[in-house]
Amino acid sequence: MTRTLPLIIVLIAIVAIWYAAAIGLNAQWQNDVYRRGDVTNVPATQFVLDTWNQEKPVLPTAHQVFGELFKLTVLTDPTKPRSLVFHAWVTFSATALGFVMGSVLGIGLAVLIVHNEAMNRSLMPWIVASQTIPILALAPLIVVIGFNIFTGTFGIPTDPARLMSKAIISAYLSFFPVAVGMVKGLRSPEAIQLDLMHTYNATPNQTFWKLRWPASMPFLFASLKVGVAASLVGAIVGELPTGAVAGLGARLLAGSYYSQTIQIWAALFAASILAALLVIAVGVVEKLVNRSMGARPA
């Protein structure tokens, strides 16, 4: 109870602020509606309820957003393009593919950097520089050029080509935290632990698999959690510029074209729920790995 009470209070405060803000932000439109319909002397309670239930409000209220979310997930056939589950699946598949690609790339770069000083000096600046380019500037390039190369040069059908283009953006965003985290993780063994391997005349391979790799696990999972969230952002950004027809990003864009604010918010919440699920999934794997590595229970 002592734990849940503050949570509930904060939640109530957020909802209260939300609904109060909706009255203010939606009031102007509501007044316009009344004026055009020659409606006068609206009671204050009616006015408030009307601002909370507009069709295209500036700020939709919680019950509208979650009503839409419920309608488009539970009540809609998930194979139909109206369903948010359908769009979430499209975004998730690009996220997952990009996350795997980015993580493998990040770990690979970290291994090279840790084992080779020349690699450290030559690669690290480029890795850092890669993240100074705004992804919004880069994403259209990758999506359009990548898509053309995949369909043209490699003759890949359009759907996998679109998936690959988005996954590349996801990978581009997620490899960075993984690479940086793993460089630190693979370097985390203490000097005496490395000396110990030296006294056994261990090969670099043995030192890697028996010491550096297991020692890096806490760093790996910390950066995978950042990486998986970044992957989702990448996939959504990758769905924005193409006029893509599927995916949460496409829903966001379509919603903004047609001022479907409720749809935008529903897609936003769907994206954040997906992000939470992805981070939780990484956390579950982390717990399992920790248990198998005999970590002290927290």
Place this chain on the structure above:
Amino acid sequence: MSAVVSAQNLGLTFRTNDGDVVALSDVNLTIEKGEFVSFIGPSGCGKTTFLRTIADLEQPTSGTLDINGQTPEQARKARAYGYVFQAPALYPWRTIEKNVALPLEIMGYTSAQQAERVKRTMDLVNLAGFEKKYPWQLSGGMQQRASIARALAFDADLLLMDEPFGALDEIVRDHLNSELLKLWERTQKTICFVTHSIPEAVYLSTKIVVMSPRPGRVTDIIESDLPRARPLDIRESPEFLAIAARVRDGLRAGHSYEEAV
């Protein structure tokens, strides 16, 4: 008797940004098979550096050093020694038996050989029953015993120990010291033991090497004539106190030299 460690005019100078630091200067020392040699001196006297040089973890810059008639590198590759560090340096993701088995895995022993040796060395350090525990479940003294078991597991004849009990309280340390003597008695290994405790050095050793800093050098080598069987109360005997006094004199001589400079 054959020399296990033989150093002639050994010197080691670290090059640092602040100039050269002479860690070892003109060290001459022979360690015979089966000896228990303690290195004692204040910090900076090069006792740990000397041990690390034997282990091929540091490279001497002058003089010669032979381990079993080989260079330190050859000796390391022949897995001639087990090294016990100041900290247990157990891998936290391995159980105690897996930690003890680590060198055996690396050296390519079969799993049957591994199991047999792990059992034997864990019995030797009185850790039987703790095989499946993780390091954090053991006390500091037990962790250090596990690290000794790990150093013994592959049956090297030379055991190098760098202040292995320095972080432990005195009661545990006394206990482990007498266990170490029994272990040395049973295994007939040659032991090089770095410490900065005079009673510990005198209690354990057949030979005490007194060192002093700046530059790190040997100021006295004391052959102990205490009997090999040593109950803890031998430390109150006149013979023991006489050797301790000589060690103390050697340490003081090293310090007065430093103050005169």
